[in-house]
Amino acid sequence: xxxxxxxxxxxxxxxxxxxxxxxxxxxxxxxxxxxxxxxxxxxxxxxxxxxxxxxxxxxxxxxxxxxxxxxxxxxxxxxxxxxxxxxxxxxxxxxxxxxxxxxxxxxxxxxxxxxxxxxxxxxxxxxxxxxxxxxxxxxxxxxxxxxxxxxxxxxxxxxxxxxxxxxxxxxxxxxxxxxxxxxxxxxxxxxxxxxxxxxxxxxxxxxxxxxxxxxxxxxxxxxxxxxxxxxxxxxxxxxxxxxxxxxxxxxxxxxxxxxxxxxxxxxxxxxxxxxxxxxxxxxxxxxxxxxxxxxxxxxxxxxxxxxxxxxxxxxxxxxxxxxxxxxxxxxxxxxxxxxxxxxxxxxxxxxxxxxxxxxxxxxxxxxxxxxxxxxxxxxxxxxxxxxxxxxxxxxxxxxxxxxxxxxxxxxxxxxxxxxxxxxxxxxxxxxxxxxxxxxxxxxxxxxxxxxxxxxxxxxxxxxxxxxxxxxxxxxxxxxxxxxxx
Amino acid sequence: xxxxxxxxxxxxxxxxxxxxxxxxxxxxxxxxxxxxxxxxxxxxxxxxxxxxxxxxxxxxxxxxxxxxxxxxxxxxxxxxxxxxxxxxxxxxxxxxxxxxxxxxxxxxxxxxxxxxxxxxxxxxxxxxxxxxxxxxxxxxxxxxxxxxxxxxxxxxxxxxxxxxxxxxxxxxxxxxxxxxxxxxxxxxxxxxxxxxxxxxxxxxxxxxxxxxxxxxxxxxxxxxxxxxxxxxxxxxxxxxxxxxxxxxxxxxxxxxxxxxxxxxxxxxxxxxxxxxxxxxxxxxxxxxxxxxxxxxxxxxxxxxxxxxxxxxxxxxxxxxxxxxxxxxxxxxxxxxxxxxxxxxxxxxxxxxxxxxxxxxxxxxxxxxxxxxxxxxxxxxxxxxxxxxxxxxxxxxxxxxxxxxxxxxxxxxxxxxxxxxxxxxxxxxxxxxxxxxxxxxxxxxxxxxxxxxxxxxxxxxxxxxxxxxxxxxxxxxxxxxxxxxx
Numbered sequence: 001x002x003x004x005x006x007x008x009x010x011x012x013x014x015x016x017x018x019x020x021x022x023x024x025x026x027x028x029x030x031x032x033x034x035x036x037x038x039x040x041x042x043x044x045x046x047x048x049x050x051x052x053x054x055x056x057x058x059x060x061x062x063x064x065x066x067x068x069x070x071x072x073x074x075x076x077x078x079x080x081x082x083x084x085x086x087x088x089x090x091x092x093x094x095x096x097x098x099x100x101x102x103x104x105x106x107x108x109x110x111x112x113x114x115x116x117x118x119x120x121x122x123x124x125x126x127x128x129x130x131x132x133x134x135x136x137x138x139x140x141x142x143x144x145x146x147x148x149x150x151x152x153x154x155x156x157x158x159x160x161x162x163x164x165x166x167x168x169x170x171x172x173x174x175x176x177x178x179x180x181x182x183x184x185x186x187x188x189x190x191x192x193x194x195x196x197x198x199x200x201x202x203x204x205x206x207x208x209x210x211x212x213x214x215x216x217x218x219x220x221x222x223x224x225x226x227x228x229x230x231x232x233x234x235x236x237x238x239x240x241x242x243x244x245x246x247x248x249x250x251x252x253x254x255x256x257x258x259x260x261x262x263x264x265x266x267x268x269x270x271x272x273x274x275x276x277x278x279x280x281x282x283x284x285x286x287x288x289x290x291x292x293x294x295x296x297x298x299x300x301x302x303x304x305x306x307x308x309x310x311x312x313x314x315x316x317x318x319x320x321x322x323x324x325x326x327x328x329x330x331x332x333x334x335x336x337x338x339x340x341x342x343x344x345x346x347x348x349x350x351x352x353x354x355x356x357x358x359x360x361x362x363x364x365x366x367x368x369x370x371x372x373x374x375x376x377x378x379x380x381x382x383x384x385x386x387x388x389x390x391x392x393x394x395x396x397x398x399x400x401x402x403x404x405x406x407x408x409x410x411x412x413x414x415x416x417x418x419x420x421x422x423x424x425x426x427x428x429x430x431x432x433x434x435x436x437x438x439x440x441x442x443x444x445x446x447x448x449x450x451x452x453x454x455x456x457x458x459x460x461x462x463x464x465x466x467x468x469x470x471x472x473x474x475x476x477x478x479x480x481x482x483x484x485x
Numbered sequence: 486x487x488x489x490x491x492x493x494x495x496x497x498x499x500x501x502x503x504x505x506x507x508x509x510x511x512x513x514x515x516x517x518x519x520x521x522x523x524x525x526x527x528x529x530x531x532x533x534x535x536x537x538x539x540x541x542x543x544x545x546x547x548x549x550x551x552x553x554x555x556x557x558x559x560x561x562x563x564x565x566x567x568x569x570x571x572x573x574x575x576x577x578x579x580x581x582x583x584x585x586x587x588x589x590x591x592x593x594x595x596x597x598x599x600x601x602x603x604x605x606x607x608x609x610x611x612x613x614x615x616x617x618x619x620x621x622x623x624x625x626x627x628x629x630x631x632x633x634x635x636x637x638x639x640x641x642x643x644x645x646x647x648x649x650x651x652x653x654x655x656x657x658x659x660x661x662x663x664x665x666x667x668x669x670x671x672x673x674x675x676x677x678x679x680x681x682x683x684x685x686x687x688x689x690x691x692x693x694x695x696x697x698x699x700x701x702x703x704x705x706x707x708x709x710x711x712x713x714x715x716x717x718x719x720x721x722x723x724x725x726x727x728x729x730x731x732x733x734x735x736x737x738x739x740x741x742x743x744x745x746x747x748x749x750x751x752x753x754x755x756x757x758x759x760x761x762x763x764x765x766x767x768x769x770x771x772x773x774x775x776x777x778x779x780x781x782x783x784x785x786x787x788x789x790x791x792x793x794x795x796x797x798x799x800x801x802x803x804x805x806x807x808x809x810x811x812x813x814x815x816x817x818x819x820x821x822x823x824x825x826x827x828x829x830x831x832x833x834x835x836x837x838x839x840x841x842x843x844x845x846x847x848x849x850x851x852x853x854x855x856x857x858x859x860x861x862x863x864x865x866x867x868x869x870x871x872x873x874x875x876x877x878x879x880x881x882x883x884x885x886x887x888x889x890x891x892x893x894x895x896x897x898x899x900x901x902x903x904x905x906x907x908x909x910x911x912x913x914x915x916x917x918x919x920x921x922x923x924x925x926x927x928x929x930x931x932x933x934x935x936x937x938x939x940x941x942x943x944x945x946x947x948x949x950x951x952x953x954x955x956x957x958x959x960x961x962x963x964x965x966x967x968x969x970x
Binding site: 150 | 546549573577579603605608611613616620621624629630634635663671672700701759761786787801803804812815818824825826827830837
């Protein structure tokens, strides 16, 4: 039989669980019965425009519940009856009693679909030969033994020194500052949340914002205020704010950059409130045009700002290396938290990115990345300008990985996804980045991983989907409304 | 002037902060004045039997507070007056208002001191040539690009499959189980704490226990019950226990292993209480003699037990790769938590340990490690038997990295540290592993990183320190007690 579930990628329930529930319902209502064969995961994934792993995960859930049985080489079948559970624990109820899992960002890619969904660097730009040379140097180093030995929570010492020295030269780190290496920016945020936030604390963040940040602080029990950084002081009104977290350059999802004046105002507002200012600075090196604006950390006369950086957006996200620079008493607390979280970071990768940076290979790679990114961003902005229906507006960043698009005429970008998938294009709808406002009419386009041809084709498809959606909405509005009797 | 602080390695205040406070006090009381030069960190570390980084950290604290100034090539000097702080934030008070930092395990090694303090593998046993060969294979692999790209919270898929298949073959993983790769066992514990524990939940752990486990769950607000696993049910009496965490084989710090019967009883007690049973199984592969006893996870008829494993104790702790195997609904929750914690683990290291294991090099290294460990453990037990004063008792493990020693006659192993340092030996005193009972008369000897000669010399030194302490205590007891008037 045909399995045609209505899946909601915006739901807090992950897609695989939605699919599993749908199939379970087909069994309960007798539309699938004992011995019926389910479609192979690859086929069902293709039909539904889902990732194959999503379908596999759904089948695994059903199998673990005894509802279906898998037979190697033959496929999955509806089981005759629910077998007695081998589990003494009722895991589902065990968890329902506690907090719900955090919402997931939907994964809605399929084959042939042009995906603007992932904010990550392009794999085909990875300088593998250079990476191999750096790895050879690390492997040949007399330090290899100590790199493989238990390390320290603060990070691999030579990397710490290198990054801190560079930040000092740049004027970003002060004498009172220290550094902690993290597993990318996400762990930096996690450690800050552990050390700074207690349940009920007020934290001001951008709205829209990267969901990994929002979910983390929500989980920590923070009272999140979604702010417009250009009018930050209005978000502070009468509140006891514990921390402010901003991405002042090429923000995710909007691509926006705060002006020098706004930065000064942000620092002053935060300082007056006695809150901790956290600057997520993982995109600023990806500037394709225009003049750099100094980091908050550099502009802050008190030096109290905490800055987060990472190799993930400028080099290799699979090597989990980021860092935090901030006042020494804070870094000492973060190191304690780090020790409890996972002792310390992977040392081979730390040694490898250090060698990659110190040898000049990172700079060469960055130059190439900037050249490519410039071309891709230009393609995106130019085709948006050309193809988009009237009323569509979008951000015009000078760097980074993301452009934010606002649609007119009441188009809901979540509803639009279905039409977009039919056209063969996908993106992340605005509501996934929502804090206080819904962003139902906005969407994020991540362009860094796509070649110009794909960007052009993708925007054309998206424009067709939007035009068709606008037409439908327009038609519906013109339909006569029956009198209420 | 001479700086002779009385530092307390058992204090919750780290040694470097104690040292910084001591020097601050010397300045405040006028014993050190403006322009006085502090001893070089290396010299002071030598005098005090401290790690040089401890002294550097103390100096850095003082420097950040403006109390001393460092001049490149000349040393550190007491500042003329406290300069106006460049910081707008009063970081010290900022943190005093929140929870205190977790206690630290003291680091009391110095040059010439034989250290039984670190429970980690021996660096000189690392098979560097084999590791290099595995790395070459990974670097040459067509997968390299995707290894360096953003990965998945569950871990590097080929490694997940490899470990899960092995666990299935071994009878440890069931059809309903799934796997999550973690940054070593510490992150596995952290993720479990995030997903399972809410403030006030009761968690049963061993007493004594690895402090990284105790501190983590304490931080999460758990009500910790220190139990004797051989009488586990008595710890459950009338309590609503959420989770039980045990290291049934070669426990840290005791080295003890639970018998088959005790394991059955543990599983039954935990199952009846509806609690989650977490098995920390990071030492069981280090069995030097005797017969292996099946894992709790394997013995558990419900399959609900959650097992934690790691490459850190059997290969390279600097590569942060461990894993959790448990029922699929739990692993799904842990993956959500993992995404918030740090997105996913380092993929290069995951690919590297996979290659190291799959190529047979891990097995060869393990065989060599077992041979060496057997010899080292035998040395330790034999010299303890030979040198220790009467009344000293110790555990007799058949593997792992640790032996637990109990001293007679009211010797406090924390006080004993001073005498031990004079003799040139160090260890971790029992109180650092305390949960409900104090363990003042016990200490942990970690032997895996020491050659047999060092073990013999170290035990002889320790025996002398104990004998001298016993003599002092004995003399004090013989002194006449004055009448109370």
